[in-house]
Amino acid sequence: MTTTLITDVDLLDARGRRPDSWILLDGDRIAAVGEAGVAVPAADTVHALAGHTLTPGFIDLHGHGGGGAAYDNGEDEIRAALAVHRAHGTTRSVISLVANPLEQIEESLRLVARLAAEDPTIVGSHLEGPFLAIGRRGAHAPEYLSEPDPVVIARLLDAGGSSIRQVTIAPELPGAIAAVRQFVAAGIVVAVGHTEADEKLTREAFDAGATLVTHIFNAMPGIHHRDPGPIVAGFDDDRVTLELVLDGVHVHPSVAQMTFRAAPHRVALVTDAMAAAGGDDGYYRLGSLNVTVQNGVAMLNGTQTIAGSTLTQDSALKCAVTTAGVDEARAVEALTLTPACVLGRDDEWGLLEPGYAADVVALDAEWNVERVWAAGSVVGDDA
Ligand SMILES: [Zn+2]
Incomplete structure (x- = not known):
């Protein structure tokens, strides 16, 4: 030593x-x-x-790649993207996988399980698909979305084993609440996201054991004063951590500041970074979809849908402190201790x-x- x-x-x-x-x-x-x-x-x-x-080193609960490489594309691209994020301060990374054919997701899960066993900076995998609402799918291919069917879940659990750290579920899908319980029982953090769920159903998902909201405000209904929706449910539940993509594009800095004030110690700054993070503007793939990055903003081709970010966590910290006016210790907490708590590793990380x-x-x-x-x-x- x-x-x-x-x-x-x-x-x-x-x-x-x-x-x-x-x-x-x-x-x-x-x-x-x-x-x-x-x-x-x-x-x-x-x-x-x-x-x-x-x-402390930054912990990213949600990212898809960087430096031109994507986590869905095999070992070399995972290592290349991780190197980019490490240089920007991310020392522990959850590997997010987008909706893809089931066999391909299984293959990715097996790969991440192997890599996580070799490399302590790889925390495990995050299934962002396939259990998402079609109308809130963002940059996930609609043909690969599915209901949280117990057979599909069993195959995913079998492929990923204990290396699956997180799964995003839209609670309104048939069987979703049972699926939340099944994943939580397997020791996996369940996030509500890419959803049309109302406040009541979101609360049901939290009561079933979901403890995270995937990029709060994005890919879900906004707050209406007569229909508060999943955002208010997330703010209101002290058991729940809110992922926030703080790149100046996904949420307005004033809304970011409000999020920190309204949910103290419960904001996790994630990147949701796609391959263009730490790279150049241009044409990229996210899973099976084509994405154009212009001025650092990633959009699905032919749409106004944001397709992940080009964020690195050091930029999120800078944006939190200098643009959103977040206290420096609270901003650092959102990159370190809070995500460590979500992963149950706050006794050694953060x-x-x-x-x-x-x-x-x-x-x-x-x-x-x-x-x-x-x-x-x-x-x-x-x-
Ligand atoms: Zn994502």
Whole structure:
């Protein structure tokens, strides 16, 4: 095990900012933290990063790719996309899979299970399809959507095993509430999303064990004062975390700020990034669909439907703090401790405390990522 000491930095996590501090990494864990001048330990490598802020590594509950590569397209593309997001501070990634032919989803699930067993920064898979409302499908191919049939569910569980971390379900589909219970019983986080459900039905899904809302506000009915819908149900339930895509496109910054105020400690900033994240404008594929990216906005060809984002989590942090006016500790929490809680890993991910994972992001004064350690390894050095 080699030790790394990072000194002369501010530490910033969900518990607040600790100016002029140090942190000692030992292998894949944080060994100690402290204030400047107080019992600073020796280490194999020392980095003095004056003027920088260190946060815990970002955890992305929902992403589809980056750098021109998509998570649905096999091992090489998964690794290429992950490398892009790691360089932007994401140290733990859930691999989201879009609606595709069932055999293809099964193949992807088996692949992610294998990769997650080898690579601790790959958390597992997220089935965003196929159990989605056809009228709220976003960038999922309609021909591959299906009802949450127990036979289909059994095949998916068989292929992915315990590496399936999350599934998105529209609660109004036949059998959906039973499916929520079945997935929760298998230890999988169930999200309500891509849905037409009203408030009452959404509450039923939460009572059945769903604990997450897939990109709140997007791909669901908006709030009406006589028909509050799934958004109000999500805000109102303290058991539920709200995914938010904070790229300045998916939701207005004022609505993002309201979300943080109305659901304290329950917002998870996700990317929902497609292949163009960290890449260039142009033509891309998302699953079986064609997408055009212009000025960083991804749209399904021939429609006004947003097709995922081109976001990286460092940009979401910058947008939260500088545009939406979110308190810095609350913004960092939404990228670190809150998603760790959703995954049930908040005892080892999401804080800069001894015993936690050596996942650390060094940011300059303008919130730009300068250096990343993921599971103790310097990102870029291990490629
Ligand atoms: Zn998605």
